[in-house]
Amino acid sequence: MAAGKTGGLKRYYDLNGWLFVAPSLLLIAIFLVYPILRSLYLSFFAGKGMMMKFAGFGNVVRLWNDPVFLQALTNTVTFFIIQVPIMITLALMLAAVLNNDKLKFIGFFRTAIFLPCVASLVAYSVLFKSMFSVDGVVNSALLAIGLISTPIGWLTEPFWAKVLVILAITWRWTGYNMIFYLAALQNVDKSIYEAARIDGVPAWARFVYITVPMLKPVILFTTIISTIGTIQLFDEVYNLTEGRGGPANATLTLSLYIYNLTFRFMPSFGYAATISYVIVLMVALLSFLQFYAARDRS
């Protein structure tokens, strides 16, 4: 029968399809799904190293009473609330400027601004550390031009250490976001700008009312990517502070705290797993909020 034949063929194709994706599904299950579930299971246990006992929600209770966790959470939130808007705005402005065909050496500028994100995370952190040391290049330059009278303790004072981390990640990632905007700007019809110019719309208004709305989906995408990246911030603070998140825990991030709980302190795998779920929840919640805020209202 014709129907049975098609059914058999369909089953044949289905089976073949599943067989083709089976290896990757299996790998995803072993290396992605299993660790995620296992860490959830782990977060219900507490103890020293391998001497773990079931603790129920003990780790969640511990979260509430742990001043270091609260400090790490505050730091992480501070970093993305301040750094992500600065970086996105900077990247947008740079993209708008570098989209101008009349600008000379445009290729050079684009490359120069994009180049930092090709640099290795560790290499640039070490470089920043030496540039911003008490008698480093930056302090010497600021002293020389008379902007400051005593050297700034970039890595020894809590406030400046936060500023330094924000400076570092902004330097590293602005160019990366700019490339997204530049690519998206190629799809914006030039005649829109032309029409606006003829109507006498000033440059700033063209930027605010044409460029930004046209780039909305890309801005949403980069904001989410940057938020997730900042919440998981680890390499920069690890290398700038020798893994301590100092001074005064001012640069301790959640990821760094997880690392310390697992590898530097008495290993508390259960508690570290609990904190990693805090990150998961934060990323999920913030991504949802951003999608919600930028939804199409039409």
Added chain:
Amino acid sequence: MYSKTNLSRFAAGALAAASLLASTAAFAGEVTVWCWDPNFNVAIMKEAAARYSAKHPETTFNIVDFAKADVEQKLQTALSSGTTDALPDIVLIEDYGAQKYLQSFPGAFAELSSKVDFSGFAPYKVQLMTMDGAVYGMPFDSGVTGLYYRKDYLEQAGFKPEDMQDLTWDRFIEIGKQVEAKTGKKMLGLDVNDAGFVRILMQSAGGWYFDKDGNLSIENNAALKAALETEQKILQANIHKPAAGWTEWVATFTSGDVATVTTGVWITGTVKAQADQSGKWGVAPIPKLNVEGASHASNLGGSSWYVTASSAEKDEAIDFLNEVYAKDVDFYQKILTERGAVGSLMAARNGPAYSEADAFFGGEKVWQNFSDWLAKVPAVNYGVFTNEVDTAVTAHLPSLGQGAPIDDVLKAVDSQAQGQIQ
């Protein structure tokens, strides 16, 4: 043609078989060691291995050198995952972390007390590797502390070497002010992200973050309180050059910017590496705190060797450590002269190298002094949470500089530490 190919095939096969045989034979007795400082413990372990191999040619060594943080991370990962294949036969562990590993991974390290005579070692060193009455490690280098000072700077400020003996920290700060007034140099470099200085002071008065039974002791800890008070006085007197991180801290004295260094004896190699400063340095006992039980002797860092219980070469590794590190006095003379390593085997100090004068330190018998101080280092319980509490103390060092009352700082440290140690 055929015969030639066959012949070469045969030759290749024979070679392969021979090399296979050779490699398996060598593997049978290969002891793998993890340690971290190529100029210090790695070089010393190579020397020890050479001595043992000379007498036991069937034993070979594979000494793996990587960064200390990586050794600790790799060890912790391998122990937690239970994949014993990934572990070495012998691993170097810093003394502060010893109890953490012993207690969180019971059965992971071989017990040595039945095979090694520990009575000849500095007692504080043996105590930190003892759990339930059994000793699990082979004591290695000591971090006995000294006050290294620039004779030339102090002389300009009007102080002779005699003036540097038997100091109190208050006197040290007074001298520091005069040194800065007369030479423009700071008295010491301080890493504000590191509590090492506080630990030196605290242990010199017989205190630690924990009491004898391993319970957290912060708020009523006289030694810790005095140590923090001293650090605060130094910060407020502004006789220090701030540094962020180890490299910057080392640069404070290698560059000649500061007049003194108070730290473990293992820094000697770094101090002596500045050949142009030869003859300008002296070593005195560290100043004393103003509390009961205070002394001029303390310790910073130091590490010991541990044999993993799952090792296939366990007995060989223990025999090796016992023969070289617990018995070979001559070995300790060599590592002292070449690497500046003060071992914790007390018999070693009767050897010739310890009584030699050092031209770099203007002919002082520095090693004899260090070994005298070593015998006086107060034994304390490093507990299992030293890293955690140390982080809590470090986090509150900046507020100390801003003049926060010590009792408030102690309370804040206590509350952070309580949250960490469960």
